[in-house]
Amino acid sequence: MNAPRRLSTALVLTLALAACSTGGEGLPVTGEGGPATGRVGGAGGGGGGGAGVQTPAGITPAEYGTALAAAMGPVGSALKDIAKSRSLKSLGGRVERASGAAGAAVDRLASVTSPPEVTNEHADLLAALRGLEGDLEAMRESVAGRGVCTAPAVLARLGKGEGLGAVRSAGDDLAARGDYPADIVDVKIPKEQTRRLSNGTVIRSGPRGGLGRVTVKNGNSKDAVVTLVRGKRKGTSFYIRKKSKTTIRSVPDGSYTVYYTTGSDYDRGRRTFTRDCAFKRFEGSIRFRTTYSKYTIWTLTLNAVKGGNTRADDVDPDDFPS
Secondary structure (H helix, E strand, O other): OHHHHHHHHHHHHHHHHHHHOOOOOOOEEEEOOEEEEEEOOOOOOOOOOOOOOOOOOOOOHHHHHHHHHHHHHHHHHHHHHHHHOOOHHHHHHHHHHHHHHHHHHHHHHHOOOOOHHHHHHHHHHHHHHHHHHHHHHHHHHHHHOOOEOOHHHHHHHHHHOOHHHHHHHHHHHHHHHHOOOOOOOOOOOOOOOOOOOOOOOEEEOOOOOOOEEEEEEEOOOOEEEEEEEEOOEEEEEEEEOOOEEEEEEEEOOEEEEEEEEEEEEEEOOOOEEEEEEEEEEEOOOEEEOOOOOOOOEEEEEOOOOOOOOOOEEEOOHHHOOO
16 A cells, blocks of 8 residues: 555656756656646757656665665564564564564665666565565464464464565675675574374473362364463463363362463473464362362363353463463
């Protein structure tokens, strides 16, 4: 949507300059409002021989390098900031700022007349930045909808798109023509993965030693991680693959809040799914109690079932016990 406005502005400026030009005979300049009174042509009198439309000279290579650095620097910094994000909330804001930085770079460089020898490379860079801006805006929406959930996942998805690669290529071309500072892709772009743990893997082992037992059934289409929390202490976390079940034994007596998260590609270092993530908490709590003659066994089902006696509510990802 920004490109048409920039074209319109450039056209009006050209007509105004042409109308104020003086010189010999030439072609009449026309615009949206009809013929203009000015003409363009060769300097001085002497007829129309050799007359042509004058084009403005480009800025010097040094000036162009300065303009590139001023426009591209914020884009590079914004991409680095994405890589540093550690929470879903901050990730969305950083992707949005990166999209804005790419758009600002387009606006800034569109008003620059590059040196003649890099006219094509300059046009390629503008087109690449527009593509990157679009990719980042789509990524912002995907983060908001929790289609992508971590910084590496965002960068991996950007690496699969055309915008980031095109910006890198255009930067390389400009650097080859005059060592211009246009390469902003100074962050590691990981490959997209689909990592899964074995069913029943204990990710964090909380206090153990009781006789309580909990069996969890995951009838969903995504893998899950369940976490038992007693009071303010993080309890046991364990992995359940889709369409599977697992049992945790030796749960100490007490009341536990049950959280679970589902998604694709489990990043064990970050303890979260990187794509299609959801965060839930069971309503109420489950209580384990042991006496001399009996102990407690719970069965939890993560998917909706007929006759179920509790529900799971959405949880803010920042409040989820990772």
